[in-house]
Amino acid sequence: MDLRSIVFAAVALMGVAPSSIASTAVHPAQQQAAPSTPRTTFITTSDGVRLEVLDYGGQGSPILLASGGGMTAHAFDQFAPRLAARHRVFAFTRRALGQSDTPPQDPGNYTLTRLTRDVVEVLDGLKIEKATLAGWSFGGAEISGVAHHFPERVSALVYLDAAYAYVFYAPGNAAPDASNIEIDLADLRDKLQAARFGSKEDAARIYDEVLAKDLADLATDVRAAAERRRLLSKGLAEGPPAPLSKLMTRHNMEKFPAITGIPILAIFSIPGALLDPTADQRADEALQLKWLNEQIDRYRAAHPAARVLTIDGADHDVFNSHPEIVLREIETLLNRSEASR
Template sequence: MKTFLHLAWLALTPPILFAQQPLPKPDSSPHKVQFINVEPNVKLEVLDWGGSGPPVIFLAGLGNTAHVFDDFAPKFVPYYHVYGITRRGFGTSSSPLPIDSNYVSDRLGDDVLKVMDALGTKQPVLIGHSIAGEEMSSIGSRFPDKVTGLIYLDAGYPYALYSPSFGDRELDSKDLKRALDAFLVAQSGADMKSMTDAMANVLSEIRLVQKDLETFQTQLELMPHPPDAGTTPAIPFAPPAVIRGEQKYTNIQVPILAIFASPHSTAHLPTMPEDKKAKFAALDQAESAAQAKAFEHLKSAKVVILPNADHFVFLSNGPEVEKHIRDFLAAVYPQVK
């Protein structure tokens, strides 16, 4: 399990703070393992659970590998051909240097497309947990014809679909930087309208970032004090690189099933006073509710809310999640009996 400090450092957003990584266990899952090159010197671990039906591909959350689905993915065989992909930077997949271009979300989405091409899969359904929402939204936004549908397993947060009503400090800060750069260019010219428009854009972005940082400050105030520096665990470089590479997606026009844990179970939160835990849970629910509404605005999306579920919804609420996935697959793959 990640330590609380580890989780806070990764993103300090409620969906990740509530996450608990499953304990490692011997790999007895009925899959084959292969490695597929997605670019020179970068290969990804791909699991193949078999099956003869339409393709389904599982994508893991931040810090996990495709093996997190070792028990869950086989439930969809033999009616579907089921695969899993371990993203770059994790597990036995290659770990390129953590420069932004190596882990930007469109780059990660392109990795999935390269694997799809290598496997010969046509228009699969992608099922992603947590941060995998950004890879699915990247593909669904840019290449909707490449997939039959997308299933978000507590993966529909700002990195997957930006919600103006809640915002996101990473994405809004990037927009603020771009707005400031545009203003600095505009103010050196003679076009007064361009300068005033650029200034108005900066002020708008400042207000968004201010709101984001106020929420972040509240979260920090609720956290327990971190351990001494000497006991702080080492942090792998891939997670922060993935977080820095988040992009803003606002329109995904493919069939979607978005499953949210809202509110998240507080069972895995570190020890804290009950009043602080309640405030933290309220912040968490506010974000998940805003994100659920953002998905509801997409005409192609069905939203499912699982109260008090774990961030790993496919583990804490396995039968429910399995049923929702089966119903969705049956709708987009009507040829499967």
């Protein structure tokens, strides 16, 4: 599976008219920065896991980069040195990847709450009180966790093809595939458990909320998933995920509402067309782009103050395929953020 196919599989399902989306058409023939060798350090978390942290140097406001699922901090080796021209830049590798420790595959070691705490403890270890957090792909879930639960540690948020269902929940969201259903079920499990062990009053409130909204959300997401499977010529999944990937995914779903009060840049990659596609592939691409545009539109509507940008023909690692645009947009965001303080 090539990178473009991975992108489509990850972002394949969302919606709204493309005309409502501010799109920047760019050709990815831009010069890449020469890779540098960052300094590697390790920070030990409160549960004893050593996390690999890359220090790219630089001066100015601090930026911490969170990589995509299955990737290490070295995914930023081309891009981070350019960002360090004006900022103090770090990246970390989440637990179980790269040189970071791999704790036992117990669900408690891989919840989003735990991964969010890892980000905060990396900031603590670096003695950074407040930073811009930039997340690529699944890294967006971790930085959103910090923004929701530790907002005082966040100066700004940058989503690098990352603002999908695990970052912002809206009924009908499609990417990653079936993630909304996982989010619904995890949220229902937690609420029903709280009702079971809570007070009589709390239980009544929770049950009312579940009946009034949560079951309706689940029904919407199941219908949307069924419709997508009906319309696509074939399913997106190539097979069941590896055990660790499944563990991290199933325990990393939170029903995040919109984020307010923090400057946000959300960049979405719009995949290019397949070369010489079949009729079924053309039809699938059209559906996937439609659903993607709808999901982007939902995100924009819920975050009216955010800068939401789409880049046509970009790779999933948009910071590598279109570094000049990403650098410019980050600088604009941070300059405006500093000017408004």
